[in-house]
């Protein structure tokens with residue numbers, strides 16, 4: 001029996017490959033590879049999809065976050081509050097502009113920033129909050145925006161894993177001041193390479209983002225700031241235009257896959273299935289369970305054994321993320337010792353992301369669940 005992968009982009013290509021190839025060939029024949037109508041059309045379509053006035057394409061989700069920070073002139077001496085339980089890019093961009101990432105622990109139920117802890121982390125230096133809709137599950141944007149408004153803070157949503165997720169019926173990326181998206185191939189809307197975009201409702205700021213994206217220039221060969229070269233390629237924009245038409249249908253399949261996992265996993269002991277934030281619709285980029293550790297044992301040992309056991313049954317699972325950001329070598333200078341964020345540290349030992357992609361079959365999900373049952377049974381004693 002073949003392995004069940006965490007995701008399978010080949011199946012997606014089998015379904016829509018003819019349209020993707022035709023769109024790419026059209027760009028190749030056009031001779032317009034940088035900028036131009038293909039990129040502008042995609043930017044417009046994506047703004048319409050998310051429900052914002054403007055969209056600025058760029059080279060990656062990382063750059064989207066970086067450019068948003070630059071456009072708000074956030075830099076040395078400033079603090080930006082974010083979560084330690086995310087991909088490095090979130091905090092990395094805060095550091096890259098010279099500001100300081102300030103971490104706040106997560107809520108155990110949703111893996112997202114604990115908004116009850118947010119106010120205590122705000123100082124006179126705080127300029128922005130960078131929430132992450134982790135695994136596709138939206139954070140409570142109503143509560144977050146109320147806190148931001150009260151303290152006059154900018155909200156930069158990291159939507160990299162949540163394209164198509166909604167909060168109170170509104171798409172994530174349309175609620176904060178900036179929505180930052182990644183089109184990395186494994187994201188819900190993935191290019192055939194790198195890509196990213198920023199959504200926003202302020203046309204003047206959109207112009208600033210374009211200026212920073214193009215070497216700090218509004219008029220070619222005249223430069224007003226130190227910018228970067230971060231464009232969305234026309235070929236990727238063409239691919240994304242094709243794929244955007246399928247995004248809602250793919251996300252519906254992901255939601256159905258999640259519902260099936262919820263049902264199939266309901267009676268397995270010692271695991272906790274993911275919970276959506278009430279009021280939100282997850283985009284289900286990941287289906288991440290928690291494997292409860294044996295008391296007194298090495299906290300990650302059981303999860304790691306379960307993962308190895310799944311692997312020998314041909315089920316490939318992933319760990320997002322094994323080491324929280326505040327414990328990374330690169331962030332030792334921030335001065336957060338182990339124990340600073342108990343929820344984050346706890347779940348980093350427990351999380352396991354099961355195969356999740358729109359095309360996964362019911363039979364494959366059943367195989368995942370049987371293998372998981374076996375793995376949980378065989379690790380139910382800490383010997």
Ligand SMILES: *Cc1c(COP(=O)(O)O)cnc(C)c1O
Pocket residue numbers: 059060061062063086087089090132158160161181182183184194195196
């Ligand atoms: C993928 C990801 C990013 C970065 O996106 P890239 O396109 O890979 O640069 C940022 N934040 C989160 C939460 C991500 O998952």
